[in-house]
Amino acid sequence: MYGYVRPVKGELKISEFERFRGVYCGLCHELARRYGFLSRFLVNYDFTFLAMLLADEGPAKTCPRRCPSHPFRRTECLESSQSLQTAADMTVVLGWWKLADGTADGRLPARLGCGLACRALKRAYGRAAARQPDFAAAAEENLRALQKLEKEKCPSLDAAADKFARLLRSIASGVEDLARRRAAGELLYHLGRIIYILDAADDLAEDIKTDGYNPLRYRFQPVDGKLSDEDEKVLRTGMQHSHNALVSAYVLMGENVYAGILSNIIYLGLPAATQAVFAGTWNTSAKIHRKRSSI
Amino acid sequence: MNDPYSVLGVSPSASDDEVKRAYRDLARKYHPDNYHDNPLADLASEKMKEINEAYDAITKSREQGGGSSYSYGGSAYQTAGQSRGAGKNAQYIQIRNLINANNLAQAEAMLNAIGSHDAEWYYLMGSVYWRRGWMDQAGQYYRTAATMDPSNVEYRNAVQYMNQGGQAYRPTGGMGASMMGGDAACNMCQNLICADCCCEMCGGNLIPCIGCR
Numbered sequence: 001m002y003g004y005v006r007p008v009k010g011e012l013k014i015s016e017f018e019r020f021r022g023v024y025c026g027l028c029h030e031l032a033r034r035y036g037f038l039s040r041f042l043v044n045y046d047f048t049f050l051a052m053l054l055a056d057e058g059p060a061k062t063c064p065r066r067c068p069s070h071p072f073r074r075t076e077c078l079e080s081s082q083s084l085q086t087a088a089d090m091t092v093v094l095g096w097w098k099l100a101d102g103t104a105d106g107r108l109p110a111r112l113g114c115g116l117a118c119r120a121l122k123r124a125y126g127r128a129a130a131r132q133p134d135f136a137a138a139a140e141e142n143l144r145a146l147q148k149l150e151k152e153k154c155p156s157l158d159a160a161a162d163k164f165a166r167l168l169r170s171i172a173s174g175v176e177d178l179a180r181r182r183a184a185g186e187l188l189y190h191l192g193r194i195i196y197i198l199d200a201a202d203d204l205a206e207d208i209k210t211d212g213y214n215p216l217r218y219r220f221q222p223v224d225g226k227l228s229d230e231d232e233k234v235l236r237t238g239m240q241h242s243h244n245a246l247v248s249a250y251v252l253m254g255e256n257v258y259a260g261i262l263s264n265i266i267y268l269g270l271p272a273a274t275q276a277v278f279a280g281t282w283n284t285s286a287k288i289h290r291k292r293s294s295i
Numbered sequence: 296m297n298d299p300y301s302v303l304g305v306s307p308s309a310s311d312d313e314v315k316r317a318y319r320d321l322a323r324k325y326h327p328d329n330y331h332d333n334p335l336a337d338l339a340s341e342k343m344k345e346i347n348e349a350y351d352a353i354t355k356s357r358e359q360g361g362g363s364s365y366s367y368g369g370s371a372y373q374t375a376g377q378s379r380g381a382g383k384n385a386q387y388i389q390i391r392n393l394i395n396a397n398n399l400a401q402a403e404a405m406l407n408a409i410g411s412h413d414a415e416w417y418y419l420m421g422s423v424y425w426r427r428g429w430m431d432q433a434g435q436y437y438r439t440a441a442t443m444d445p446s447n448v449e450y451r452n453a454v455q456y457m458n459q460g461g462q463a464y465r466p467t468g469g470m471g472a473s474m475m476g477g478d479a480a481c482n483m484c485q486n487l488i489c490a491d492c493c494c495e496m497c498g499g500n501l502i503p504c505i506g507c508r
Contacts, residue, residue, distance in 0.1 A: 156432065157431045158429035158430070162428075165428065179338055182334075182338065183335060186334060186335055186428075189428055193428065194474075233475075234431075236474055236475045236476065237434075237457070237458060237475060240460040240473060240475050241430040241457070241460065241461050242474075243463070243474045244460075245428065245463075247464055247465075248329050248333055248335065248463050248464065251324045251325065251464055252325075252335055252342065263466065264470075267465060267466060268470060271472035271473055271474050271476075272472065274474045275472075275476045278476065
């Protein structure tokens, strides 16, 4: 998806990092098992986080597995579980929509690639949507509403972010306990908001160059593809409030076997990603991260 | 009631200090100040009550006394608008009650039905957006309210809270990064100095003093 929701690796315990990798690799294997090889390319950090956040099974079992990207090294992968299956289904649903969105804008080669991938994953999407009908409906409704806002060049940052935030919040509807469901819904709403705003801030210069829609273009007055210091402060203070709401919801979610990793992502990872995006180093640092960690 | 020790997440053999520390960390987590105008405030205050009761039960059963003076008052918390100066007209009071009951759709509908927009209108609209999680819009409405009526303390407080970034729980031990940035290095120094002070109390030292070597 976007990849902003990731831990600060240096602050993880080694055991935590191994478990995190176990979930990531487990999700990738689950995707292959349920939706075929191609769907593996949709694996991402965001749904790894969601699989951990909504894991309500006890201590998870792992087993050593090989995969095409590490043919000579066996990795301890999380075994299939309810939350992992749900995460895999949702990865395919949202991944497909993101590809479908990519066919609508961007440059021609990228559009062509998205179109091909979209067609190749059409069947997988159909199966995933049948397994998660509520989430698929929420994805369709909110992403269509978002496209409409983009076409209208919606000047409200909150209104645009709201659609993506609602989409993420719909994931919480599967949580059984009411208090936990409310907390998860609030957490995911603000996570969606933060992801959307980060993505907008990250793409701002590019969107100005190509004259694409970006809510920050209309909410603020960017100069040379950048927000003024004053505007950036207003924007980041608003994000801080969202992050506070996210944290306040997180501590109400109750116990979780992945608490150490989740806390790292929430308390350190999100602020670090935000810092990198606003410093303009996100794309480079993300690339370095990918190379070094090579999960 | 649940076992008070499991509520605080300590074993029954924990020392008084350990119990107190666990209690304080939990109280910091669910403190009403972290749930300022938050739709989950009721869940947090329930949690707070549970923790207070557990702590009181433990201190009472240990017959140490004095412990209950530490308990944070969860019930003393009131949501914004309820206690502070209510608006002039009855409609605004009704809207405030709707907002406090989290009935945002109806509050917004009533606000939209009002033709003339004074400072109170902007403030209440800001509150609706705030509760909905639309922080950017909320800030704009709060600022308009405070500009229209600079003498109103409630509006001013809302703008100040908005600008200062609010607050939420952060675990101790360097896990307190902020989304606003800028002062990350400064925080790190503060944490280090703090950690050093703590260590020195326990006989250790993180920042060795040159003269002491």
